Amino acid sequence: MPTTVKVKVYFEAAHRLHNPQQPDEWNRRVFGKCNNPHGHGHNYVLEVAVRGRVNADTGFLIDMKELKDILKRVIVSEVDHRHLNLEVAWLEGINPTAENLARVFFERLEPTLPEGVELDAVTVHETERNSATHTA
Numbered sequence: 229m230p231t232t233v234k235v236k237v238y239f240e241a242a243h244r245l246h247n248p249q250q251p252d253e254w255n256r257r258v259f260g261k262c263n264n265p266h267g268h269g270h271n272y273v274l275e276v277a278v279r280g281r282v283n284a285d286t287g288f289l290i291d292m293k294e295l296k297d298i299l300k301r302v303i304v305s306e307v308d309h310r311h312l313n314l315e316v317a318w319l320e321g322i323n324p325t326a327e328n329l330a331r332v333f334f335e336r337l338e339p340t341l342p343e344g345v346e347l348d349a350v351t352v353h354e355t356e357r358n359s360a361t362h363t364a
Contacts, residue, residue: 230279230280230281231279231280231281231282231289232277232278232279232289232348233277233278233279233289233290233292233295234275234276234277234278235275235276235292235295235296235299236273236274236275236276237273237274237276237296237299237300237303237304238271238272238273238274238304239272239274239303239304239307239308239309240269240270240271240272240308240309241269241270241272241307241308241309241310241311241312242267242268242269242270242310242311242312243267243268243269243270243311243312243313243324244262244263244264244265244266244267244268244311244313244324245259245262245263245323245324245325246259246263246313246323247323267311267313270354270355272352272353272354273352273353273359274299274303274304274333274350274351274352274353275349275350275351275352275353275359276295276299276337276347276349276350276351277347277348277349277350277351278290278295278341278345278346278347278348279345279346279348280344280345280346281344289345290341290342290345294342295345298337298340298341299337302336302337302340303333303336303337306318307319312324312329318332318336319332325360326352326353326354326358326359326360327360327362329352329360330350330351330352330360330361330362331350331362333350333352333362334347334349334350334362334364337350346364347364348363348364349361349362349363349364350362
């Protein structure tokens with residue numbers, strides 16, 4: 229029977245919601261304050277769930293510290309205290325909504341996990357009340 233392990237890490241970043249394929253008026257109407265040309269910030273929570281079989285010798289699916297270290301190396305070190313639209317090369321051309329961030333983070337994390345550990349879900353919490361989840 230598979231087990232699920234979840235961890236959370238934190239980062240702060242700024243972003244601007246904007247679709248350059250649409251006129252400025254459309255962007256202001258659709259994204260409102262989140263379309264501020266200088267961006268706005270969030271204290272993000274990145275929650276990751278992995279699943280697989282627990283190792284009988286260790287009792288771990290994955291050491292949670294190891295999973296957090298992977299998240300910090302692969303994502304947090306690249307996005308923390310950055311403007312996501314301007315300073316993160318692998319987000320270039322992506323409108324950094326919570327939904328898009330969850331998907332891109334999922335795609336970036338999946339190949340970095342150890343054998344036998346399957347990425348189940350990535351949730352990006354922009355606020356305590358607003359989040360988006362991308363699942364396998």
